[in-house]
Amino acid sequence: MGKKLAVTGNQAIAEAMRQINPDVCAAYPITPSTEVMQRFASFVANGKVDTELVTVESEHSAMSACIGASAAGGRVMTATSSQGLALMWEMLHIASGMRLPVVMTLVNRALSAPINIHGDHSDGMGARDCGWIQLWSENAQEAYDNLIQAIRIAEHDDVRLPAMVCMDGFIISHSIESMEFLSDDVVKEFIGEFKPKNPLLDVNNPVTYGPLVLPDFFMEFKRQQHEAMLNAKDVVLQVAKEFEKVSGRSYGLFEEYRLDDAEIAIVVLNSAAGTCKDVVDEYRDRGIKVGLLKPRLFRPFPYKEVADALSGAKVIGAYLTGLTPLVVSDQCTWRLPQP
Amino acid sequence: MKGWRELEIGAITEAGSADSYNTGSWRAFRPRWIEENCIQCLFCWIYCPDSAITVKDGKRGEFDYNHCKGCGICAMECPGKKGKKAIVMEEEGK
Structure with missing residues (x-):
């Protein structure tokens, strides 16, 4: 087993990126994800990685450079938050449409206005339907583990889609917690060598990326993307199984906490799930059957599996980190019975 | 026509x-x-702008009408000879 260290979430991500050693990283700093690339940039400067680091003038350019590098045939990574992801939005669709397995960490932060550097999920939710796989993480350990697995999932032949690993800004990105790292060799072996598909740098077999596709063929390519998304669910489970062998940590499509006989189920993403587990324990101690479901794979959303897991509950409450105006009606709010 | 199963993913085509x-x-x-x-x-x-003027041995030849979009820049720039243009624009279909 690897080392156990006390680190921030951002440090954990930067360390995962060092171990993954991608060919190209293009990034633009934004709070609270800045520290990821700041730490990674020092790995580049100190020769700890072979990565070509491209410092660009905006997140739109960062994602554009990632797309170019990925199409060229490289393993490509980046990180961003909030407005940064919003500025990437146009290019997110290009990456998924061209089936480029770019892997990005999203350190969740609220979208302006009013400006707030802390973490709600409006950024990630806004990118929900961009054709990217989304893995959400409760803590630094999960973010680290998810990022390493995301490489395998995104690059899998049945998938070939970009993937985003989400973790909460500040609560996780800047808080120090104890976690376990895998050794460099284990990560290297686990992710394997990147096998590019139709790389632009293969000059003997020239290809065109991004041609005009009109209605006669457009839906054929969208169908391919849809099928790849459907495939992703099985691949996520398969990769998780392999990951458990090297790490001893098991992952599924979501985590169930005391959900088996729960009459009241809470569905919550990321760090708030950690707090919720304490609340569940507290209510269980009082004899109230409360349980928790924490989605991990959010895109593609495992509808059937989630529905099955929640089928025993009489009441289901979904907690959103952040409030999307008018999406949640007053009728949907509920209260736990006071013991 | 090829269906989604046969097409190369990501609409990547020949160069x-x-x-x-x-x-x-x-x-x-x-x-x-x-x-x-x-x-x-x-x-x-x-x-x-569309490389639609064919040139051979340093002399211009006929227009490449498969690629000419009729923008008229050539006719505008043409100095002609003794006040007479060598390129004129005419409505299609007439």
Whole structure:
């Protein structure tokens, strides 16, 4: 087993990126994800990685450079938050449409206005339907583990889609917690060598990326993307199984906490799930059957599996980190019975 | 026609250019070359945004109507001979 260290979430991500050693990283700093690339940039400067680091003038350019590098045939990574992801939005669709397995960490932060550097999920939710796989993480350990697995999932032949690993800004990105790292060799072996598909740098077999596709063929390519998304669910489970062998940590499509006989189920993403587990324990101690479901794979959303897991509950409450105006009606709010 | 199962993912296709497509089909005005007024200055060849002026052995030839979109830049730039243009724009279909 690897080392156990006390680190921030951002440090954990930067360390995962060092171990993954991608060919190209293009990034633009934004709070609270800045520290990821700041730490990674020092790995580049100190020769700890072979990565070509491209410092660009905006997140739109960062994602554009990632797309170019990925199409060229490289393993490509980046990180961003909030407005940064919003500025990437146009290019997110290009990456998924061209089936480029770019892997990005999203350190969740609220979208302006009013400006707030802390973490709600409006950024990630806004990118929900961009054709990217989304893995959400409760803590630094999960973010680290998810990022390493995301490489395998995104690059899998049945998938070939970009993937985003989400973790909460500040609560996780800047808080120090104890976690376990895998050794460099284990990560290297686990992710394997990147096998590019139709790389632009293969000059003997020239290809065109991004041609005009009109209605006669457009839906054929969208169908391919849809099928790849459907495939992703099985691949996520398969990769998780392999990951458990090297790490001893098991992952599924979501985590169930005391959900088996729960009459009241809470569905919550990321760090708030950690707090919720304490609340569940507290209510269980009082004899109230409360349980928790924490989605991990959010895109593609495992509808059937989630529905099955929640089928025993009489009441289901979904907690959103952040409030999307008018999406949640007053009728949907509920209260736990006071013991 | 190929279905989604047969097509290469991501719409990645063979390398090429618009050379193999007829992109001149939506032209509303058509340039006509009047050879007797042409001084072979090749301004039309320089200015054409669609490389639709064919040149052989340093002399211009006929328009490549598969790629000419009828923008009229060549006709505008053409100095002609003794006040007479070597390129004139005419409405398509007339």
